[in-house]
Amino acid sequence: MKIKKILHELIIPFQALNNKVFAKLYFAQTVSLLGDAFTWVGLALLSYQFGKDRSALILSSALTLRVIAFIIFSPFAGVLADRIDRKKILYITHFIRMGIVACMPFITAEWQIYVLVFLLNIFNAFFTPTYKSVIPQVVDKKYYREAIGLSTATFQLLGVLGPGLAGILAVWFGAREIFFVDAASFVLAGILIISLPVDLIRKDKGIKVKALSAWQDVLKGAKLLFGNKLIRFALSIEFISAIAGAQILVNTVGHVKSGLHLTDKHYGWIMAAFGIGASIAAFLSGSLDKTKSRQRSLIFGALLIGLAISAANYVGFSVMIGFWIIAGLGQSLAEIPSETLIGENIPDQEQGKVFGSHFAFSHLWWAIAYPVAGFLGASYPKDNFLYGGITTLTLLLIAYFLFRPKHLTIEE
Numbered sequence: 001m002k003i004k005k006i007l008h009e010l011i012i013p014f015q016a017l018n019n020k021v022f023a024k025l026y027f028a029q030t031v032s033l034l035g036d037a038f039t040w041v042g043l044a045l046l047s048y049q050f051g052k053d054r055s056a057l058i059l060s061s062a063l064t065l066r067v068i069a070f071i072i073f074s075p076f077a078g079v080l081a082d083r084i085d086r087k088k089i090l091y092i093t094h095f096i097r098m099g100i101v102a103c104m105p106f107i108t109a110e111w112q113i114y115v116l117v118f119l120l121n122i123f124n125a126f127f128t129p130t131y132k133s134v135i136p137q138v139v140d141k142k143y144y145r146e147a148i149g150l151s152t153a154t155f156q157l158l159g160v161l162g163p164g165l166a167g168i169l170a171v172w173f174g175a176r177e178i179f180f181v182d183a184a185s186f187v188l189a190g191i192l193i194i195s196l197p198v199d200l201i202r203k204d205k206g207i208k209v210k211a212l213s214a215w216q217d218v219l220k221g222a223k224l225l226f227g228n229k230l231i232r233f234a235l236s237i238e239f240i241s242a243i244a245g246a247q248i249l250v251n252t253v254g255h256v257k258s259g260l261h262l263t264d265k266h267y268g269w270i271m272a273a274f275g276i277g278a279s280i281a282a283f284l285s286g287s288l289d290k291t292k293s294r295q296r297s298l299i300f301g302a303l304l305i306g307l308a309i310s311a312a313n314y315v316g317f318s319v320m321i322g323f324w325i326i327a328g329l330g331q332s333l334a335e336i337p338s339e340t341l342i343g344e345n346i347p348d349q350e351q352g353k354v355f356g357s358h359f360a361f362s363h364l365w366w367a368i369a370y371p372v373a374g375f376l377g378a379s380y381p382k383d384n385f386l387y388g389g390i391t392t393l394t395l396l397l398i399a400y401f402l403f404r405p406k407h408l409t410i411e412e
Contacts, residue, residue, distance in 0.1 A: 016147035021138040021197060028192040029131060029151060031185050032094075033158040038169070038182035039101060039120070043113065045175035050110050058110060062117045067367050069121035074359040075218040077126035080352070086130050086137075091193045093127040098186035105176040129356040136343035136351060145290075145340050149282050221353030225361070228345050229405040230293050234338035235358075236399040237298040239365040240392055241334035244305040246369035247388035248274060248327060251377040258381070260317055273321045277328025282336060292344075293405065294337035301333025302396045310389025313382060338362070 017023045047058040080089060100120045107113055139147045169181055226232050252274075256267040281301070308327035312320055338358060346354045372391075376384040 016139055016143045016150055019139055019143070019147075022135065022147055024192045024196055025131065025134060025138070026147075026151060026154070028189040030154055030158070031189040031192070033155060035101070035182045035185040035189070037158060038178050038185065039104070042104065042175060042178040042182065043117070045178075046104075046107060046113065049175065050113075058113060062113060065114055065118045066121045066124075067363050069118055070125045070363040071360050071367065073122050073125035074129050074363070075221055075353070075356045077129045077356045077359075080126065080130075083352075086134050086352070087193070087196050089126060089130045090134075090196070091190060093123040093130075094186065094190050094193055097123045097127065098183050098190065101179055101186065102183040104179040104182075125359070129359040130352065132339060132359070133352045133355040137348065141344070144343055148336060148340050148343070149284070155282075218353070218357070220350075221357035222361075224346060224350055224354050225342075225357045228341070230345060231338060231341045233399065233403045233405060234294065234298055234341050235361065236403040237302050237334050237396075238338050238362055239368075240302045240395045240399060241305060241331050242362075242365040242369040243372060243395060244302075244309055244327070244388060244392040245331050246366060246373035247309055247376070247385060247392075248324070250370060250373035251384050251388075252324075254377060254381065255313065255385070256317075259313070260320075262317060266317060270317075270320060270324055274324040274328040277325035277330075278332045279328070281329040281332035294341060295404065297333045297337050299396070299400065301330045301335070302392070302399075304330030305334065306330075306389050306392035306396060308389075309385045309392070312385040312389075314386075335362075 017026060043062060047062075050058060077089075097120055100116055100123070104116055107116070135147055135151070136144055169178055173181060226235070252270055253267050256262050256270055260266070305327045308323045308330060312323055315323065339355075342351065342354050342358060373384075373388065376387050380387055
């Protein structure tokens with residue numbers, strides 16, 4: 001009976017695919033995520049071609065530009081999503097991204113990597129919040145959490161499997177030619193996007209969208225985001241999850257290779273464990289916590305990832321695999337609720353700007369978390385995860401007492 005129940009819980013998220021519009025969006029996202037894996041594997045190989053010693057610096061600079069583009073442009077993307085047909089935004093930005101990726105095989109200088117990465121992620125900053133704002137427009141409320149969970153689980157799973165597949169194709173086609181495969185994946189996703197209904201923004205009759213300036217709309221999106229107590233608490237937990245998650249992304253490789261004296265292969269298994277844990281939790285998140293506030297998921301998720309990383313410096317490889325599965329579970333449980341709470345608590349006509357604001361702030365959290373993780377990794381290489389875990393759990397206590405809605409219990 002328990003096995004049947006578990007299988008049933010795993011199948012529930014896929015029920016959202018009965019909605020044909022969401023199914024097209026979902027498969028377009030899946031193909032696009034595979035393309036992203038091709039892009040970053042190709043860029044890593046190109047960076048290595050430009051200089052073995054500088055490849056890490058080139059990639060870290062490119063990632064920094066990526067985050068900057070998201071922080072600057074995604075709030076305006078949300079504003080645009082509330083004013084223009086969202087299908088237009090999706091296919092215009094999608095095909096521009098395809099064109100940028102198609103230019104990457106012809107890169108001949110390091111500066112060209114930075115320019116193309118920045119441009120690519122400007123349009124990513126417009127595409128992703130619009131995509132997220134469409135989901136609550138086309139999915140029935142009873143399946144909304146499952147749809148978000150399925151979308152996030154796919155993101156996590158392809159984060160593990162995508163680079164491996166891209167690596168195989170890079171060996172087969174070549175470092176530069178992999179970008180052509182990437183561009184072809186954009187064509188397939190583009191066909192799915194073009195086949196979506198003409199109008200992807202549902203406007204209630206009699207409601208007029210007030211004409212505001214772009215800056216006023218951006219500020220309104222941030223105000224709505226932080227003005228809701230449930231969402232504000234979720235955002236504080238998302239920041240805590242970023243602090244812990246950055247420890248994993250930044251410091252795992254150094255610990256595995258220098259602390260445990262293991263190989264790249266072992267590092268791959270450790271990170272795969274993290275991704276698998278995150279995928280499982282994403283699939284089950286909508287079923288595990290059906291409360292209005294999602295506090296149970298938020299608090300338990302942050303607690304799991306904080307505890308999992310705290311002892312990582314002092315265990316062997318096999319135990320660390322288990323800890324990273326738990327950490328992955330915790331990260332998904334801590335991060336998914338903010339998106340579902342926006343869809344459930346923000347009026348339809350305002351969701352675009354709020355999703356855009358959320359996208360910007362969620363990346364700002366990581367922009368803060370990465371330097372913290374880098375400092376702990378460089379200053380305390382033997383105890384970095386312990387201090388990262390203590391920081392995570394301390395911040396969780398602060399968020400619990402300062403930002404948790406006082407009128408709600410964890411069960412509500």
